[in-house]
Amino acid sequence: MSVCTLTRTRCCCCTALECCSTTMAAASLSVDLDFTRRLPKIELHAHLTGSISRACLHDIWMSQKRQQPDLAIEDPLVAIPSGKVDYDVQTFFPLFSSYIYKLCNDVASIEFSTTAVLHEFQSDGVVYLELRTTPRAIAEHNISKDDYVRTVTHLLTAHNEDTSNTMRVFLILSVDRRNTLAEADEVIDLAIKYRSSGVVGVDLCGNPAKGDVRTFTTAFSRAKAVGLNITVHFAETAASATDQELHTLLSWQPDRLGHVIHVKDEFRAMIEARNIAVELCLSCNVHAKLITGTYSDHHFGMWRHSSVPVVLCTDDVGVFCSPLSAEYHLAATNFDLDRRQLKQLAERAISCIFMGSTEGGRLRNIYSTWEV
Numbered sequence: 001m002s003v004c005t006l007t008r009t010r011c012c013c014c015t016a017l018e019c020c021s022t023t024m025a026a027a028s029l030s031v032d033l034d035f036t037r038r039l040p041k042i043e044l045h046a047h048l049t050g051s052i053s054r055a056c057l058h059d060i061w062m063s064q065k066r067q068q069p070d071l072a073i074e075d076p077l078v079a080i081p082s083g084k085v086d087y088d089v090q091t092f093f094p095l096f097s098s099y100i101y102k103l104c105n106d107v108a109s110i111e112f113s114t115t116a117v118l119h120e121f122q123s124d125g126v127v128y129l130e131l132r133t134t135p136r137a138i139a140e141h142n143i144s145k146d147d148y149v150r151t152v153t154h155l156l157t158a159h160n161e162d163t164s165n166t167m168r169v170f171l172i173l174s175v176d177r178r179n180t181l182a183e184a185d186e187v188i189d190l191a192i193k194y195r196s197s198g199v200v201g202v203d204l205c206g207n208p209a210k211g212d213v214r215t216f217t218t219a220f221s222r223a224k225a226v227g228l229n230i231t232v233h234f235a236e237t238a239a240s241a242t243d244q245e246l247h248t249l250l251s252w253q254p255d256r257l258g259h260v261i262h263v264k265d266e267f268r269a270m271i272e273a274r275n276i277a278v279e280l281c282l283s284c285n286v287h288a289k290l291i292t293g294t295y296s297d298h299h300f301g302m303w304r305h306s307s308v309p310v311v312l313c314t315d316d317v318g319v320f321c322s323p324l325s326a327e328y329h330l331a332a333t334n335f336d337l338d339r340r341q342l343k344q345l346a347e348r349a350i351s352c353i354f355m356g357s358t359e360g361g362r363l364r365n366i367y368s369t370w371e372v
């Protein structure tokens with residue numbers, strides 16, 4: 001470690017003044033979308049079905065329409081018009097239950113859409129991805145929840161085994177807030193069964209206006225006991241941010257928290273004291289009006305000055321149309337982050353991944369040789 005005479009600060013990355021000035025010059029270059037696309041990124045909060053692009057949904061619809069000319073499902077490009085991103089809590093969940101799930105309802109469409117989602121994240125410069133999905137049984141096609149999870153894990157494994165791919169992907173299985181305890185237990189059982197096939201954790205998601213999270217305490221305790229990682233959607237709306245709910249969720253000892261919007265100082269202090277990572281989704285929160293105001297008002301501005309790891313995530317890029325590179329660009333422009341700060345932000349997510357040391361080492365190597 002040396003003292004850089006240019007900055008008069010200790011430099012931990014080099015021993016030469018020349019290196020420091022080069023790094024400073026690079027960091028002072030403007031942050032544009034080309035930079036945020038090239039930046040290696042780690043995505044930890046992305047719902048598989050919500051990440052399917054409209055173009056991909058349209059391709060699936062075209063294929064099904066060819067096979068069934070009387071298909072009674074509207075063209076995705078009509079049902080979800082290009083440019084429409086203002087889905088809120090009232091319109092977001094029905095979009096899935098009454099439309100996207102009906103379209104992606106057989107093995108072919110699940111395989112096609114999952115493969116497309118992986119390709120799009122990788123093309124955006126994502127080097128590590130944890131996708132999450134709620135196991136779905138599709139009776140009309142004789143698909144069980146087990147079949148669904150097996151189909152998705154096969155695709156993820158094939159992706160990871162292809163050495164030409166620059167991104168590695170793992171799976172989180174979600175419990176939906178509308179589930180019964182028996183259904184939640186089924187999700188935990190599937191997560192345990194498919195652990196050796198790339199399932200790294202479990203999640204609690206779904207409409208924040210529904211359900212009582214206390215229903216699931218024994219299921220998540222069991223997940224924790226067997227060593228599965230836990231992330232939960234946390235304080236997404238005022239309705240899902242009662243003291244009782246947040247105390248219950250924290251009692252599950254989650255490893256990460258998603259959204260973390262409606263938190264009082266008391267809970268903020270608990271999150272900091274336990275150093276729980278937060279998964280923050282700028283565009284989703286703004287477009288869905290989960291926060292008041294716009295990007296510059298987002299609680300990223302508060303959490304980034306806290307001691308906990310902060311990870312930028314997309315949530316549902318297929319719905320909100322902002323890939324992870326765009327989220328980094330939004331963070332840079334609204335919170336005045338330079339190239340070096342964006343790289344530090346991206347790199348810090350390594351400490352929050354559920355896959356552990358093997359992937360951590362690979363990712364540290366990527367960042368150690370990547371220059372801003």
Ligand SMILES: [Zn+2]
Pocket residue numbers: 045047205233258315
């Ligand atoms: Zn989410």
